[in-house]
Amino acid sequence: MGVSDYDFDLIVLGSGPGGQKAAVAAAKLGKRVAVVDRPDMIGGVCVNTGTIPSKTLREAVLYLTGMSQRELYGASYRVKQEITIGDLMSRTRHVVDREVQVVKAQLLRNHVELVPGLGRFLDPHTVCVEGAHRGDRTSITGAFVVIATGSRPARPAEIDFDKERVLDSDEVLNLDHIPSSLVVVGAGVIGIEYASMFAALGTRVTVVEQREQMLGFCDPEVVESLKFHMRDLAVTFRFGEKVVDVAVSDRATVTTLVSGKRILADAVLYSAGRQGMTDALDLERAGLSADDRGRLAVDGDYRTAVENIYAVGDVIGFPALAATSTDQGRIAAYHAFGEPARELAGLQPIGIYTVPEISYCGATEAELTATSVPYEVGISRYRELARGQIAGDTYGMLKLLVSTTDRKLLGVHVFGTGATDLVHIGQAVMGTGGTVDYLVDTVFNYPTLSEAYKVAALDATNKIRDLERFS
Numbered sequence: 353m354g355v356s357d358y359d360f361d362l363i364v365l366g367s368g369p370g371g372q373k374a375a376v377a378a379a380k381l382g383k384r385v386a387v388v389d390r391p392d393m394i395g396g397v398c399v400n401t402g403t404i405p406s407k408t409l410r411e412a413v414l415y416l417t418g419m420s421q422r423e424l425y426g427a428s429y430r431v432k433q434e435i436t437i438g439d440l441m442s443r444t445r446h447v448v449d450r451e452v453q454v455v456k457a458q459l460l461r462n463h464v465e466l467v468p469g470l471g472r473f474l475d476p477h478t479v480c481v482e483g484a485h486r487g488d489r490t491s492i493t494g495a496f497v498v499i500a501t502g503s504r505p506a507r508p509a510e511i512d513f514d515k516e517r518v519l520d521s522d523e524v525l526n527l528d529h530i531p532s533s534l535v536v537v538g539a540g541v542i543g544i545e546y547a548s549m550f551a552a553l554g555t556r557v558t559v560v561e562q563r564e565q566m567l568g569f570c571d572p573e574v575v576e577s578l579k580f581h582m583r584d585l586a587v588t589f590r591f592g593e594k595v596v597d598v599a600v601s602d603r604a605t606v607t608t609l610v611s612g613k614r615i616l617a618d619a620v621l622y623s624a625g626r627q628g629m630t631d632a633l634d635l636e637r638a639g640l641s642a643d644d645r646g647r648l649a650v651d652g653d654y655r656t657a658v659e660n661i662y663a664v665g666d667v668i669g670f671p672a673l674a675a676t677s678t679d680q681g682r683i684a685a686y687h688a689f690g691e692p693a694r695e696l697a698g699l700q701p702i703g704i705y706t707v708p709e710i711s712y713c714g715a716t717e718a719e720l721t722a723t724s725v726p727y728e729v730g731i732s733r734y735r736e737l738a739r740g741q742i743a744g745d746t747y748g749m750l751k752l753l754v755s756t757t758d759r760k761l762l763g764v765h766v767f768g769t770g771a772t773d774l775v776h777i778g779q780a781v782m783g784t785g786g787t788v789d790y791l792v793d794t795v796f797n798y799p800t801l802s803e804a805y806k807v808a809a810l811d812a813t814n815k816i817r818d819l820e821r822f823s
């Protein structure tokens with residue numbers, strides 16, 4: 353069959369970040385593209401239940417609680433005394449609705465056909481789409497298929513999720529009140545982000561994590577600072593503890609841990625990992641299979657074991673970020689249609705929207721130490737920056753890791769206001785092979801938080817000079 357004999361050049365399953373960008377990239381190359389998804393999920397988990405609602409909720413929490421202004425106006429400062437779930441959700445709904453419109457408009461103006469429903473394979477080139485109504489079914493064919501069906505919260509079979517008190521991270525957005533106490537099971541990124549948001553709202557939060565630590569891939573100093581701040585907001589951490597049972601009454605929950613501890617709380621939020629959305633895809637008809645967490649294996653170009661089928665986003669597992677899924681989608685489409693593409697895979701930033709936020713890019717101290725790469729540390733504290741004082745952020749810090757052999761920037765770690773944006777300055781310097789001297793020699797706007805780069809760069813170069821003079 354020639355390419356033009358198919359209904360479409362590309363069929364994309366899923367309209368999350370990976371699917372959208374695969375579709376738009378192919379459309380920009382003049383290809384005929386269809387995107388299959390449920391009408392109420394346009395934009396994917398990212399827009400509807402994941403990234404966008406959680407980040408908007410955080411913004412609403414920061415604004416309404418006046419958290420970031422308390423350094424300036426006192427510990428009792430609040431924008432609103434009684435914050436209701438309605439206050440939080442109205443902002444979230446507004447942003448989600450707008451984002452859905454943006455996604456739809458982008459797809460439609462690129463002449464991408466939206467096919468409503470869920471797709472499953474009939475063969476490697478044919479997808480059957482089941483619509484919302486029984487018997488509402490169409491089959492479409494495509495030269496290439498991109499699977500971008502994402503993930504859903506993993507739910508342990510022994511736990512009774514009831515949509516009211518025992519919730520997963522999708523359902524937390526449907527809470528009808530702000531719980532006075534909350535157990536968060538799993539201290540991954542989702543768990544810690546929600547734990548810090550509820551703590552900022554005044555909820556007494558207990559985090560239960562089976563590992564001995566949290567966010568083990570981040571800089572330990574930064575994680576320590578975050579734990580200190582969260583404890584200050586009355587968060588209790590139970591590391592090295594596993595949940596065995598959650599009992600529910602109409603008024604409360606009791607979470608039992610393997611150690612025998614019992615924790616009484618208004619509600620329980622499970623954030624214990626995610627599962628790839630592949631079980632309804634009839635993968636075997638396409639000649640594919642998923643692993644036990646529903647994930648698909650791909651090569652460096654995001655191609656699966658079947659030549660015309662690609663997979664991107666959460667369905668292929670780590671790093672499972674909206675940030676990375678978009679590039680994966682674009683690269684998969686470019687590869688399918690012979691368009692050159694590359695990605696700077698080694699320089700992917702991590703941004704964690706806790707209160708306060710964390711971000712890093714490049715190497716950690718532990719990685720450099722393990723691989724015997726000599727480096728010097730340069731630190732800047734926000735409280736010594738005029739902008740830090742103006743913004744009322746006295747705890748933030750930026751840390752640079754600089755090679756002592758060639759002065760190249762090896763890593764940047766930021767904790768505090770604007771961390772997830774600031775990190776990109778360091779990323780750009782690293783991506784272009786820049787040295788710490790660029791940051792020393794460059795003039796930064798004053799007063800800004802970006803100035804932290806200059807202060808940290810000077811700190812690192814002063815230390816390097818002292819060492820060189822000694823030798």
Ligand SMILES: Cc1cc2nc3c(=O)[nH]c(=O)nc-3n(C[C@H](O)[C@H](O)[C@H](O)COP(=O)(O)OP(=O)(O)OC[C@H]3O[C@@H](n4cnc5c(N)ncnc54)[C@H](O)[C@@H]3O)c2cc1C
Binds near residue numbers: 407472667
């Ligand atoms: C609470 C939370 C917070 C997050 N915060 C961040 C963050 O701050 N930054 C960040 O970068 N990432 C964040 N993420 C991760 C990010 O949301 C995901 O990595 C990203 O959404 C994955 O994109 P995707 O392309 O795989 O598709 P998804 O967004 O997962 O969407 C998949 C889509 O596929 C559709 N689908 C499923 N099966 C089928 C089928 N058979 N046929 C057709 N369509 C189908 C679904 O309906 C869905 O719309 C967060 C996730 C969660 C849950």
Ligand SMILES: NC(=O)c1ccc[n+]([C@@H]2O[C@H](COP(=O)([O-])OP(=O)(O)OC[C@H]3O[C@@H](n4cnc5c(N)ncnc54)[C@H](O)[C@@H]3O)[C@@H](O)[C@H]2O)c1
Binds near residue numbers: 545561562623626705
């Ligand atoms: N800011 C961001 O970039 C962002 C935000 C949210 C989510 N995400 C993405 O979403 C993905 C999923 O996040 P997640 O936090 O659900 O998963 P995760 O797998 O990262 O973390 C789950 C945690 O739960 C723990 N756990 C599992 N079962 C447990 C039990 N019974 N008792 C105690 N602890 C238990 C695990 O040890 C693990 O630390 C992440 O991989 C991340 O990429 C990213």
